[in-house]
Amino acid sequence: MNGISNALNGLYDISGVEVGQHFYWQIAGFQVHAQVLITSWVVIAILLGSAVIAVRNPQTIPTAGQNFFEYVIEFIRDVSKTQIGEEYGPWVPFIGTMFLFIFVSNWSGALLPWKIIQLPHGKLAAPTNDINTTVSLALLTSVAYFSNSFTY
Numbered sequence: 001m002n003g004i005s006n007a008l009n010g011l012y013d014i015s016g017v018e019v020g021q022h023f024y025w026q027i028a029g030f031q032v033h034a035q036v037l038i039t040s041w042v043v044i045a046i047l048l049g050s051a052v053i054a055v056r057n058p059q060t061i062p063t064a065g066q067n068f069f070e071y072v073i074e075f076i077r078d079v080s081k082t083q084i085g086e087e088y089g090p091w092v093p094f095i096g097t098m099f100l101f102i103f104v105s106n107w108s109g110a111l112l113p114w115k116i117i118q119l120p121h122g123k124l125a126a127p128t129n130d131i132n133t134t135v136s137l138a139l140l141t142s143v144a145y146f147s148n149s150f151t152y
Helices: 002-015 034-055 064-084 089-111 131-151
Strands: 024-027 030-033
Touching: 024 034, 030 034, 034 064, 034 089, 034 131, 064 089, 089 131
Parallel strands: none
Antiparallel strands: 024 030
């Protein structure tokens, strides 16, 4: 019994290991990793802002922005159809949202100068640079997949 207790205590000690400094906020009694929250909201703002600007006034003959977004949506729809099959329709919004968030997050880490923004502790980086974002996206995908399997 003592060996199991020591092993569990060892695992608990490992879970508290942090690499580098982090900036945290206390929101409603929860400790929130502020660096990831800030950069995630910047990525969401980029996605929403570009979508609003590109398609705010749809034309019969598409503008460059409208044409680009139609191409992206068509690409996501085609990838969904080839990977899922004929029942791909309900999955397109989920797959598109995940694809665009991950794509823009990765490119934001390469293109945006996060280092010029100074924080009290730590530094800003792409949201996908943090394991918590990866785990949350994996959990969302798992929940969507398993909940969908119950409906069919």
